[in-house]
Amino acid sequence: MPVYKAPVADTLFVLKDVLGIERYNNLPGFSDATPEMIEAIATEAARLSEEVLFPVNHSGDQEGCTRAEDGTVKTPKGFKQAYDAYREGGWIGLAVPEEFGGQGLPYTLHAAVGEYTSAANMALMMYPGLTQGAIAAILVHGSDEQKQTYLPKMVEGIWSGTMNLTEPHCGTDLGLLRTKAVPNGDGSYKISGQKIFISAGEHDMTDNIVHLVLARIEGAPAGTKGISLFIVPKFLVNEDxxxxxxxxxxxxAIEHKMGIHGNATCVMNYDEATGYLIGAENKGLNAMFVMMNEARLGVGLQGLAIAEIAYQNAVAYAKDRLQGRALSGPKAPDKAADPIIVHPDIRRTLMTIKAFNEAGRAFMLWTALKSDIAHRSSDEKERQAADDLLGLATPILKGVMTDKGFDHAVMAQQVYGGHGYIEEWGMSQYVRDARIAMIYEGANGIQALDLVGRKLALNGGRAVMAAFKEIGDFCEENRANEQMAPFTKALKKGLNDLQASTMWFMQNAMAKPDNAGAGSTDYMHLFGLVMLGYMWAKMAKSAQDLLAAGDERTDFLNTKLATARFYMDKIMPETALRKTRIEAGSDTLMELAAEAF
Structure with missing residues (x-):
């Protein structure tokens, strides 16, 4: 059976030593996040994840959710008890303003905790995860009355939330949606239509479910310009x-899915249900994108989380499984064979996942910190700079982390050989669960198009130029440091490839848009390689400085440096391949007629 241990030491290293979270004590909520508080939160979240959420993960996958004839849904055995423990601990409101029952702590801490809980039980954590997206939308766009009516109970976790976008005939192209809203004359609306793929759409863990539903008011313009957002609760709320x-x-119905069986993914039918407009008429996408951006960061985190738990289990198996002898001679002569961790190809697999996970964790927390600065800083210039980088990083983080999260779950499964294909060993579940993260909240091809087609040129390229400058400045600041040369030289080569590819798009995509579409996924991954490389360079610098200062974590820090060198030697050179593919353009890709396929 699988195992899981939350990577608390890694999280604390990134937050304290790499990002220097204490430097942001001027931001609201950060002064309460003392080093002791951060460590206590991480430790308790680890305990909850390992001892409460994780034990019902495999059984929840096997049992799944069941729907009764009246449309009610029962979650797997133990899910409600685990959810209640999460709810009672106040975890839903960790970063929510105190006036609505939250703790007002940094979103960065929420992201750190979210990795542990999602790794322990991804399907279960989607229930409060959707709630937090709905909370974010109501916080930004809801009226005072709506905030007071819904937020306290959603933050407490006795009510949950969802987002209802997709319909049978439209997914990404929301301009095609047909769900309609008819005014009742009293400020409310009748909502009619069908939504599909609604995560946590119905369940037995909360007293009410607050659905946020995209619909078109009668007479509204066609396309995306005529979409509004509505609060449609499962149960109406009395005046008290x-x-x-x-x-x-x-x-x-409940969708029959490849993975995340413990989450009720529902077909939701609205038959003149009472709904309440949130935000302005025909501006529903503005409100929904608050949820979407929050969800995209959360889904990127899921990619990391699944890769981490798959990696931990692959390591345990590789240390235990005896098979063959090391090429350099027996390493366990007292045994019939050596453990497979001695073999270079197993090491390649494990080191690749390890390097991704540790840099991915830093990238996730770096991005979450940008979100905190963008939403909490009193300095308008600082807010804008952080928001620029947050917007740029979001599609990269979602697309790269989930693509690689799935790839690495498969790689971890491969370490097990035939046992990896057998359900009892648990690795199959991680592969199946990881697959959805590449699809929902905007399929990764859409994330790549968003990056290339919108984010690069936004505000005259302000965000991408700021990212290039930050990475370039880091390389320049450490150019004379010989110890940093293995990291900064490789990072600068990757940055050069990224800048050249960006320039190629500028020169070749305007006149021929297919060039942008053909190279978008490679560009997203090229950008991801450089961002992860930047994270490794920052971690290497911190590790070197700590060792020079006599830090007692000698083995931990030297392991960081070894993993950073592996990333720069074995993974970063892929930027050249991605650049070559981008510059090949779209001719051969688009040459065939549809009939030729």
Whole structure:
């Protein structure tokens, strides 16, 4: 059976030693996040994840959710108890303002905790994860009355939330949606239509479910310009805040999925259900994108989380499984064979995943910190700079982390050989669960198009130029440091490839847009390689400085440096391959007629 140990030491190293989170004590909520508080939160989140959430992960996958004839859904055995433990610990409100029952702590801490909980039980954590997205949208776009009505109970976790976008005939192209909203004359609307793929759409863990639903008001413009967002609760809310009559929204079916079986992914039917407009008419996408951006960061985190737990289990298996002898001679002469961790190809697999996970963790927390600065700083220039980098990083983080998260779950499964294909060993679940993260909240091809087609040129390229400058400045600042040369030289080569590819798009994509589409996925991964390389260079610098200062974590820090060297030697050179593919353009890709396929 699988194992899981939350990587607390790695998280604390990134937060304290690499990002220097204490330097941001001037931001609201950060002064309370003392080093002792951060360590206590990480430690308790680790305990909850390892002892409460993780034990029902495999059984929840095997049992799945069941739907009764009346549309109600039962979650797997133990899920409600585990959810209640999470809820009672106040974890949903960790970064939510105190006025609505939250703790007001940095979103960066929420992201750190989210890795542990998602690794321990991805399907279960999607229930409060969707709630937090809905909370974010209501916080930004809801009226004062809506905030007071819904947020306290959602933050407490006794009510949950969802996002309802997709319909049977439209996914990414939301301009095609048909769900309609008809004014009732009293400020409310009748919502009618069908939504599919609705995660956590119906379940038995909370007293109410607050659906946020995209719909078109009668007479609204066609396309995306005529979409509005509505709050449609499962149960209507009485004036005193208590749960009232059942609304006309029901789960029509549970999707039969490849993975995340413990999460109820529902077909939701709205039959003149009562809904309440959130934000302005025909501006629903503005409000929904608050949820989407929060969700995309959360999904990127899922890619990291699954890669981490798959890696931990692959390492345990590789140390235990005896098979063959080391090429350089027996390493366990007292045994019939050596453990497979002695073999270079197993090492290649494990080191590749390890290098991705540790840099991915730093990239995730770096991005979360940008979100905190963008939302909490009193300095307008600082807010804008952070928001620029947050917007640029979001599609990279979502696309790269989930693509690689799946790839690395498969690689970890491969370490097991035939046992990896057998359900009892647990590796199959990680592969199946990881696959959805590449698809939902905007398929990764869409993330790549968003990056190349929108984010690069946004505000005259301000964000991408700022990213290039930050990485370039780091390389220049450490150019004379011989110890840093293995990291800065490789990083600068990767940055040069990224800058050249960006320039190629500028010169070749305007007149021929297919060039942008053909190279977008390679560009997204090229950017990801450089960002992860930047994280490794920063971690290497911190490790070297700590060792020079006599830090007692000698083995831990030397392991960081060894992993950083592996990344620069074995992974960073892929930037040249990505650049070559981008510059090949779209001619051969688009040459064939559709009939030739």
């Amino acid at each position: 805040g208590s749960v009232g009559a059942r609304n006309s929204v029901v789960c029509g």
